[in-house]
Amino acid sequence: xxxxxxxxxxxxxxxxxxxKGPVEVAEDQLTTFVTPLLGFPQLKRWLFYQTQAxxxxxxxxxxxxxxxxxxxxPFQAGLDPDIELGSEDVGDIxxxxxxxIDVFTMVVLDKDPAQRRTxxxxxxxxxxxxxxxxxxxxxDTRLPIKFFLRDLKPxxx
Amino acid sequence: MLVLTRRIxxxxxxxxxxxxxxxxxxxxxxxxxxxxxxxxYQIYRRELWLEIEQENRNALASALTDATATTPPPAExxxxxxxxxxxxxxxxxx
Numbered sequence: 001x002x003x004x005x006x007x008x009x010x011x012x013x014x015x016x017x018x019x020k021g022p023v024e025v026a027e028d029q030l031t032t033f034v035t036p037l038l039g040f041p042q043l044k045r046w047l048f049y050q051t052q053a054x055x056x057x058x059x060x061x062x063x064x065x066x067x068x069x070x071x072x073x074p075f076q077a078g079l080d081p082d083i084e085l086g087s088e089d090v091g092d093i094x095x096x097x098x099x100x101i102d103v104f105t106m107v108v109l110d111k112d113p114a115q116r117r118t119x120x121x122x123x124x125x126x127x128x129x130x131x132x133x134x135x136x137x138x139x140d141t142r143l144p145i146k147f148f149l150r151d152l153k154p155x156x157x
Numbered sequence: 158m159l160v161l162t163r164r165i166x167x168x169x170x171x172x173x174x175x176x177x178x179x180x181x182x183x184x185x186x187x188x189x190x191x192x193x194x195x196x197x198y199q200i201y202r203r204e205l206w207l208e209i210e211q212e213n214r215n216a217l218a219s220a221l222t223d224a225t226a227t228t229p230p231p232a233e234x235x236x237x238x239x240x241x242x243x244x245x246x247x248x249x250x251x
Contacts, residue, residue, distance in 0.1 A: 018218050039210040058218070068218045088197045106216045119216075122209045137201055137209055145212055 015047045016065035019058055023049065030062060031126055034092055035134035038122070043067060046133070048104075048126070057104060059124075071104040072118050078153060081105075081120045081143055085136070094130035102126045106135075107149075114150055121145045 010026045017023050031046045045062040048071075055076035061067035074081055085098060095101050104124040110116050120143040126133040161169055168178040174195055181189035192200055 037213055038206065039213045066219050069213075069216050070218055086196060092197070106213060108212065108216045109218065110215075119209065119212050122212075135213075137199060137205065145208060 013062075015060055015062050017047065017049065017058070017060045018065075018068035019051055020049065023047065028131070031059075031131045031133050033133050033135070035136075037124075037135050038137075040067065056107075059104075070107040070109055071124065072107050074103060074105050074118070074120065074123070079120070079147075081123075082140065083123060083138065083143075084140060085125070089125060089134070089136050093125055093127040093132040093134055095125075095127040100127050100129055102128060105147075108146075114148070116149045117146045118149060119145050120147045 010028055012024055012026050014022050014024055015030075025047060029047070031048055033044055033046065036043060040061070043061045043063050047060045047062060048057055049060065050057050055073045055078075057071050057073065059069050059071055072079075083103060085101075090096075090098060090101065093101070102125075104126065105118040105120055106122070106124070107118045108116060121140075122135055122137045122145070124133055124135050163169065163179050165179055165182060168176050170176050175198065176193040178191040178193075179188065180191045181187075183189075194200060
């Protein structure tokens with residue numbers, strides 16, 4: 001009889017975030033990396049969150065509370081990198097086509113503001129529907145690994 | 158490390174679906190390799206791989222406590238108390 005109760009069945013868990021402290025999230029709000037971030041092979045589940053609206057996001061490892069990154073949504077930020085994805089990249093994260101995919105780039109928040117940069121060569125692809133993600137290394141050598149944010153032109157230039 | 162000796166136009170097969178062929182051996186020590194593999198294998202020069210791995214590590218927010226504590230990143234203002242950054246670099250109050 002108890003089993004007939006219509007309670008939400010999505011499990012929640014507490015994620016320790018670098019910027020917001022403990023955050024309660026539903027399991028299905030987490031993003032799973034099908035191919036891990038390079039250098040962090042053991043970390044699969046991540047929380048994407050924002051501290052304010054805009055192109056800047058943070059990703060937090062669920063498995064390791066010390067591991068968090070700032071990431072940028074480059075298109076929102078006014079960058080227009082020519083990102084060419086293979087069909088296997090799209091399919092790996094369960095996306096039907098590129099319109100299902102959000103793109104983020106890793107940000108290095110260097111102590112020296114002039115050195116703050118983002119990696120356009122190895123973006124993170126996230127499928128909106130499946131919440132699966134991967135970091136891809138693009139073959140296009142014109143995309144810089146170190147794109148300095150000081151070179152970011154204001155939107156609507 | 159497995160070491161195999163191959164001549165020009167000879168190949169090795171990895172896991173049944175990857176074929177690496179020696180195409181050219183230059184006098185300067187340069188070797189040209191041809192690689193046939195299913196598209197889902199990501200193949201890169203190792204230096205590129207290591208460089209991106211390093212840049213990912215550089216991006217670790219917890220290693221950048223000072224940067225996040227002194228000046229907010231571009232287009233970002235988090236509500237971290239500006240005094241005494243914790244070792245984890247965040248605003249966690251525990």
